[in-house]
Amino acid sequence: MTVTSHDNVPTTVLDGAVKDYSRDKVYVMTALFLAVLTLVEIATYAFPDFPVWADELVIPVLMILMAVKFFTIVYVFMHLKFDKPILTKLFYMGLVLAVFVYVAMLSTFRIWFDGKHG
Amino acid sequence: MAESLTSRPTLAAADAQQAHAHIDADTNTGISNTKLGMWLFLASECLLFGGLITTYLLYKHPLEGPTPHEIFDIPFTSTSSFVLLMSSLTMVLAVSAIERGEHQRMRVWIGATAVLGATFIAGQIYEFTVFVREGLGFTTSRFSSAFYTLTGFHGIHVTIGIIMLVSLVLLSLRGKIPEHRAETVEIVGLYWHFVDVVWVVIFAVVYLIPS
Numbered sequence: 021m022t023v024t025s026h027d028n029v030p031t032t033v034l035d036g037a038v039k040d041y042s043r044d045k046v047y048v049m050t051a052l053f054l055a056v057l058t059l060v061e062i063a064t065y066a067f068p069d070f071p072v073w074a075d076e077l078v079i080p081v082l083m084i085l086m087a088v089k090f091f092t093i094v095y096v097f098m099h100l101k102f103d104k105p106i107l108t109k110l111f112y113m114g115l116v117l118a119v120f121v122y123v124a125m126l127s128t129f130r131i132w133f134d135g136k137h138g
Numbered sequence: 139m140a141e142s143l144t145s146r147p148t149l150a151a152a153d154a155q156q157a158h159a160h161i162d163a164d165t166n167t168g169i170s171n172t173k174l175g176m177w178l179f180l181a182s183e184c185l186l187f188g189g190l191i192t193t194y195l196l197y198k199h200p201l202e203g204p205t206p207h208e209i210f211d212i213p214f215t216s217t218s219s220f221v222l223l224m225s226s227l228t229m230v231l232a233v234s235a236i237e238r239g240e241h242q243r244m245r246v247w248i249g250a251t252a253v254l255g256a257t258f259i260a261g262q263i264y265e266f267t268v269f270v271r272e273g274l275g276f277t278t279s280r281f282s283s284a285f286y287t288l289t290g291f292h293g294i295h296v297t298i299g300i301i302m303l304v305s306l307v308l309l310s311l312r313g314k315i316p317e318h319r320a321e322t323v324e325i326v327g328l329y330w331h332f333v334d335v336v337w338v339v340i341f342a343v344v345y346l347i348p349s
Contacts, residue, residue, distance in 0.1 A: 097227075
């Protein structure tokens with residue numbers, strides 16, 4: 021079958037063309053992994069005295085969990101893992117620029133110190 | 139230019155044979171301009187939400203009015219977060235379905251994504267309503283204005299995403315999304331996943347980190 025334009029391709033011609041496609045399992049497993057991480061995040065609120073995140077440890081624990089969730093979604097669900105490296109570089113350019121700019125801004129406002137250091 | 143339909147591989151077929159998942163576009167980078175544009179847009183969105191989150195961090199301690207952890211309902215927001223997280227799964231399954239040429243399944247997954255997104259927005263509206271009743275209006279304190287602006291901007295992004303998802307379903311029903319245009323679904327999916335990752339950050343930074 022030959023066509024002259026993409027617009028002329030009937031939408032049903034290729035239906036079900038590739039049945040044995042198993043990346044869906046990877047997506048479901050990734051979602052389960054993210055759900056577990058979310059439950060751990062919620063546990064830091066529900067059980068604040070748990071030794072792993074007691075006292076000042078809670079912020080680093082939450083930041084690590086957040087970063088793992090962030091990059092898991094970006095790499096698996098947004099296909100950076102499977103896509104061309106230039107897209108990864110492009111996205112990281114924006115992300116790294118944003119992090120640098122706003123860490124500098126927060127430092128300017130001395131957010132890392134309490135009032136008596138000012 | 140005439141070309142054989144059977145010689146055009148679906149993304150799924152290409153994925154099975156190649157290290158990279160996607161078929162090269164006819165551009166210098168091998169990436170379609172639309173997709174490249176969406177990634178550039180998302181990179182710029184990092185700066186937008188970075189600015190809003192930074193402003194919130196600077197203003198999170200209110201000089202007057204209720205404090206964040208006096209009014210936040212963490213179990214409720216956790217449920218909303220979980221709903222939005224699962225919408226990313228349904229979205230990626232929709233992309234996977236259209237890559238296989240399964241239009242009906244794609245519409246079901248996109249519909250599910252839109253419903254989950256709408257549930258999240260309904261939860262956010264409810265949350266805002268409760269906060270206002272408890273005395274936290276937009277101008278109550280610097281915390282409240284920073285909080286409503288950050289979460290409100292995110293809510294607007296989710297709402298735009300829902301509109302795009304509904305449009306995709308309507309286009310699909312009219313036969314406007316054949317397999318070689320599966321990238322349209324993928325690009326909307328990129329936007330949707332980005333909205334989700336932004337909420338991952340907001341949920342941890344705004345709701346869970348203690349004052």
